[in-house]
Amino acid sequence: MLIARVVGTAISTIKDPKMQGDKLLILKQTDHHGNEVGKPFVAVDLVDAGEGELVLTGHGSSARQTHLTKDCPVDAVVMAVIDHLEVDGEVVFRKE
Amino acid sequence: MLIAKVIGATVSTIKDEKLTGRKLLILRQADETGAPFGKPYVAVDTLDAGSGDLVLTAHGSSGRQTAQTSNSPVDAVIMAVIDHLEVGGEVVYRKE
Numbered sequence: 001m002l003i004a005r006v007v008g009t010a011i012s013t014i015k016d017p018k019m020q021g022d023k024l025l026i027l028k029q030t031d032h033h034g035n036e037v038g039k040p041f042v043a044v045d046l047v048d049a050g051e052g053e054l055v056l057t058g059h060g061s062s063a064r065q066t067h068l069t070k071d072c073p074v075d076a077v078v079m080a081v082i083d084h085l086e087v088d089g090e091v092v093f094r095k096e
Numbered sequence: 097m098l099i100a101k102v103i104g105a106t107v108s109t110i111k112d113e114k115l116t117g118r119k120l121l122i123l124r125q126a127d128e129t130g131a132p133f134g135k136p137y138v139a140v141d142t143l144d145a146g147s148g149d150l151v152l153t154a155h156g157s158s159g160r161q162t163a164q165t166s167n168s169p170v171d172a173v174i175m176a177v178i179d180h181l182e183v184g185g186e187v188v189y190r191k192e
Contacts, residue, residue: 007128010176016175016176042098061158075158
């Protein structure tokens with residue numbers, strides 16, 4: 001899994017028939033302090049995450065291990081919203 | 097999934113028989129505003145995307161989870177054509 005921040009939403013009408021109704025979030029991977037690193041990617045939202053939140057994403061065939069994404073052409077899902085991150089015993093991020 | 101811009105097509109006569117009739121588009125990854133970057137790659141188009149369109153691509157085994165690519169030697173598929181992208185509550189890309 002990766003730690004990522006929700007930066008936006010992708011809206012699509014023409015998509016694979018198995019993906020109708022899925023919410024597609026634009027995310028950027030972050031480090032363990034919540035700082036954005038790297039390039040954006042898109043994942044199916046399973047947990048109704050909001051823009052600005054830190055989340056966990058599952059990738060590859062693991063992303064198809066949910067009721068919503070089983071047998072779908074999906075390679076990334078948001079499967080958790082992060083409340084806080086602890087590193088070396090210190091809370092380094094806390095959800096507002 | 098990755099956001100990508102369609103920049104062209106590859107045409108091939110001699111190919112695996114399961115790929116007969118499949119449209120193979122050339123894409124470049126794009127950022128959350130739709131600006132392309134990086135090296136080109138090729139994906140099977142299942143949605144009749146056009147040159148210049150912004151699309152989403154699924155990769156790896158997820159690329160085989162569409163009716164057109166199941167059990168095919170395919171590792172990337174276009175599974176959505178993007179209507180618009182929203183970042184920070186603003187529409188940063190809209191399909192023409």
